[in-house]
Amino acid sequence: MRSSTVLFAFVTVAVFAVFTGVGAAQEDVYVRGSGSGEVVGNPDLEVVVSEGVLTPGEENVVEFHILNEGSIRRSGPPEYVDRVTTARATTVEFTSRNDGIEVVTAKKPVGDVPPGATGPFEVRLDVDEGIDAGTYGLSARVEYDYTRIVEYGDTSSMSDIREDERQRVELRVRNDARFDASARTGTRIGESGDVTVALHNTGEGTARDATVRAVSPDGSMRFDGATNASVDAGDVPSGEAVGTELPVSFSRDTNLRPRPIDLRVMYEDRRGVDRVARTTASVSPEQEQRFSLRNVEARLRAGGVGRVSGEVVSLGGDVEDVVLKGVGDRFEIRGDGVALGDMSGNGTRRFSFRISSPVGVVSEVPFVVEPAYTRDGDRYVADELRFDARVDETRDAFGVTAVEGEAVVGPGAETDVVFELTSRLDDPVSNVSVGAESGEPVEIEYTEAFVGDVEPNGSAEVVFVVDAESDATTRPYPASFTVRYTDSTGETLTTNSVARLEVAEGEGSARYENLILLGVVAALLIGLGWWVYGRDMIGG
Template sequence: MMNKTILAALLSIVVFATIAAAAGLPDDLSPGFTFSKNFYDVYGKPNLTATIIGDNEFERGDEVTLEINLINEAVVLGFESDRMPDDDNEEDLAKMELGYELQQIDAITVTAMLIAPVGSPIDVKSGPQQAGSIRGGEGAHGTVEFNIEIDENAPAGIYPLMLLLDYIYQKNVQTSGNVSESRTDVNFWYDTLNQTQPITISVRKLADFEITGVSSDIRAGEDGGVLRITYTNTGEEIAADAIARISVTDPFSSTDDQAYLGTLAPGESATAMFVIDADSHATLKPYGIDTEIRFEDETGKSRISESMTATATISPEILISDKIKPYIMPAVLIVLLVIIASGVRYYLKNFTEK
């Protein structure tokens, strides 16, 4: 299987080539370009830098739009004369050429593609984006937007992304004709450039919870059933004043649907007990009960965990005969003891006195 990064880079190049062709820009030299008639060579190329606009810190499970600012920081580094003009007309042509040559630092038809490394918990949902043309030497900028999704199980930390930039720039210009008679030809030589800009986003540290144990003693038609749920903080941050709560639906009901867990550091667990009543017509099977935890993070902000599901099983209702069965034998023994005691007393009273 090809590396996703390589595939993304290849796709970016293909997209760029398609756009360049659609724009009608030449791949190499204009047909009329003549090196022997070139007056100047200018030094400098476009140089795009990328930064995220706004906050780059997000939470696991977020689906967000990254707005990225592209700034062309290019400057003309200098120029040199290729040949001297032979007459007044060529002096005018040389001046015209130099004016065009200074546009060499402009980035034309910029295409941007954002990719994440293989195995990253960041999923880039958007394809290639167009930023238009960005002039150089003036701090000009363009923006592109990408939709990303952060995996719900992404560990806290900093994650790198790569922004691939493809664009055309004007490599050289050659002028010819007669300026005074307004009969001039301008021939361009274009080339392509590729840049890779690193982009990083941060996944915020948060407390997170998992159910690590469930036990239930709930019987159809009986009140006061007990559901015990053990929660474990699997996140990277302390959860303070944690309160667990359940949401019950038919055939359950409860007036005791919250339990205080206290403060849970990463890796710590706590067990909550809930009192649940079950309808007498409830089917004897396992039921899913939704539960969540409200807590305060390390900044004091109130948060609610992702919803979790605990499995509770309804047991059969205990019959009256079954309920009293444990007491029958003790009752019989007590009756026998009373009879024996009465007999002993009667014997002692009526026979020992004689």
């Protein structure tokens, strides 16, 4: 109770003691229904704070009541006594002249306040983190209406007054635990890791069984996938610091700048009362893991299988199990990707893709790959890498031509024809075999020949026996060749080629006529020799 209220009560008691007889006479004179009289009195209001203890660094909710010790100077019927002692349309407005305390709540309407206690009501105060411990005063402006005099009888009249008074309310900022915080992390943008939060108790009290609750107001930072996380910090004595770790992740679109963390420290003070302190920290992620391409070469032809090769550079820390995978639908990349293994910061690895190029595309086409990697057991995907790959015109992998021009066969004859197989590839190949096919009346016998290895742009000869029927018309006939080979990646591929077989009159028969002629000449020579030498031998 305020000192003025105590003094007022003391004076009232003294006056009451002096005028006891008069008061009694007035009460004795008044008899219900006796006719007329006058009631005089007023409310006597006091704003009382239930627990005026403030916590720095947060918004405090303070409860208050209004006590009404109504004063009666001339009594009368109870309804008139209530009338003159009740405050009506009451409002309370708090203001602060302290730099460290700001009143958040506006004027508070509390309505009628009869004798006794009314409440509780709330007022919100924003208390600075750096405010000194001690006692602080707020001004409470109390406004209300009341009836000062009621005259009753055959007619009655009342005298109403608007009261405006100011009172002082004392609050105390306790010298308890307070916190400064800092945070650090080695986690990269686009990855998951830990953030270490250091709490330093700058107050005088020990925070017992402290729990730290971290909240991320920034959507690009998460704690184990959520916007908040909690961790036990134990006891934090005055003047000491403790470190706690929280799981953290940064999205791939996070900027390289500090991210705020709102911290609430929930603890027990030295009296065993639960308290909450607020503070903030900020943490900056590390630069994201990136890769780049260099020395990239593309050997591609429309509608064919080619190769894109080059080097990948790791622009970051050590990573494991790096794999390049093709993305997009412009190229068909053979296999599940290229495994590069582990890479150190600024390290390089060679890569090579086997690629099927789209038919009809002869231009610069974006070649896009996506690096994936592992760090600390977690798998991540880095930003895509692009390279404009030139796709050249279609060209068969192998060409087949007859040696010394077109292959010539005579009607009704078999001829050994030599063909030259020429590689148009930029890589060596192995297990090369050539299959040949032609239809009647010119047929190729023994339709497959094994070649073996062929160097880039190298050539080899293959021989096929060609049989032309006797009624074959003298004109060119097509022969189809299928070349099967194994490329440097171990993939078996095939390509097709076409050559011409020329049927020409006399080419084949001359060959056999010469053989017959040689046979006749040989027989004649043998016979002549027998006639000359054999006869002498018999005669001798």
